Amino acid sequence: MSEKVLMKGNEAIAEAAVMAGCRHYFGYPITPQTEIAAYMSKRMPQVDGVFLQAESEIAAINMVIGVSAAGKRAMTSSSSPGISLKSEGFSYLAGCDLPAFIVNVQRGGPGLGGIQPSQSDYWQATRASGHGDFRKIVLAPASVQEMVSLTFKGFDLADKYRMTVLLLSDGTIGQMMEPVSLEMGDVTKYDKPWAVTGTKGARKPNIVNSLFLLPEVLEQTNIERYERYKSIEKTEVMYEEYMMDDAELCVVAFGIAARVSKNAIKAAREKGIKAGMIRPITLWPFPKDALADAAHRVKAFVSAELSMGQMIDDVELAIRCKRPVILCSRAGGMIPTPENVLAALDEAGKIGG
């Protein structure tokens, strides 16, 4: 008998969060991530946890701030329009140096957009998720199994670096069902001497705050935070290389686009086209070195995305525009077909020759 269970991507996130020791979930329903909230509403009472359907996305993110300040693992989840509403909270989490785990199961935009899958929140996730100088660690799962492993790891990274970790998924992986193993190992516990847990008369009060009226102090706080970011860029980059050993063309794709691209690469190889893929698993920190290194070996790149072309900026930056980068893009809830990626590879082969 198998040790696996059959789960939806969204359910897998929820169960992995419970396994990671998260006992506080705050959310507000929105397609295509509602199953996370639905699962938590059943699961949290079983583990003496808190499930709370907040009055709004903004309320939910502020509840996460509160629980995190008290030193506990907390999460919220939403889909694209709801994530926009949480922006202020992201900035406050960063300003307060608080750990948090956030999920965005992306749908097509802008505005209310649609309910079908998308990756068009890439810029928002990796750059402009709120005001001020700050970063979030951004994880991009490409299977239901990775929904489990990256959620579990995400909670760990959040505590380790006292920052927000965003799981950037999409409607397809959120909704698809795959067999998964829930074997994750032990949860690492981190000391949180900064947490607001009550002094019991034994220490000075801890204060969690993002207001620094003295510019010298605010600048210094930012500099120290960026030192931490620098070390993350050195140690926490994750990516997968696929058939890159002899590749002449390199597809760069994450999440669901990487699943489609793998099929396209198999088909390309059958046609004698030496294609491979670098799949970023961390979108921040972006696997810059891996791409810069590949730029020495391949003739051209293809950036395959469910957006009008957002990650392509990071690809071009990483390779310092050394090679041409062809965009393979579908937007608005459409998913690129392997044929779309093959066509882009053909074009890349011609230009890069």
Place this chain on the structure above:
Amino acid sequence: MNYKRVTVFAGHYGSGKTNVAVNYALALKAFERNVSIADLDIVNPYFRTKDSADVLEKGGIRLISSAYAGSNIDIPALPPEIYSVVRDKSFHAVMDVGGDDRGATALGRYVPYLLAENDFEMLFVVNMYRPLTADPKSAFDNMREIEAACGARFTSVVNNSNLGAETTAEDVLASVPYAEKISALSGIPIKMNAVRKDIAAELGGKIENIFPISLHVYGFMN
């Protein structure tokens, strides 16, 4: 095949109701001239019977689904045509109900007609490999919630235990005691074990009441 005029498929969220219902409607067509399938799933706008429209059309099955399903508008509304399931007795009908008690609430409005005609079956679809119904007791609790929400009692169990594309004959065999326990807890029989066609051949003789099925709902990539 032993069947009634109306067959209702309900069960836990993600238990595989839609796929079993689509296969069942296609199987019914071998015995009945007029077969329809009604999509009552107002819970999940992502994957539902409408996605199997091509397969059903080719099989000569009439599909009754929300005008909004698969369109630009996400409205949990049911079309008035669903009443034809209970009114037009020249058709044999399959009803695909949304997951859990929330999905079953939508079934409630048709239940008085089903009870009055008294020519229907209500099948509880279970999958042991779904974590929230992995033990017979939680599946049984789910069964009672659905019954309370729609006002009708299940008549039998459909064991649809599977791990998607990775399902083996062993996985199916291991689920039989699970389905039997649900049957014992509820006092209703197991109508069938829904098994993917390629595995069904391996299981011949080892399990009773095999219903061989194809996977019609989603499978657009690997």
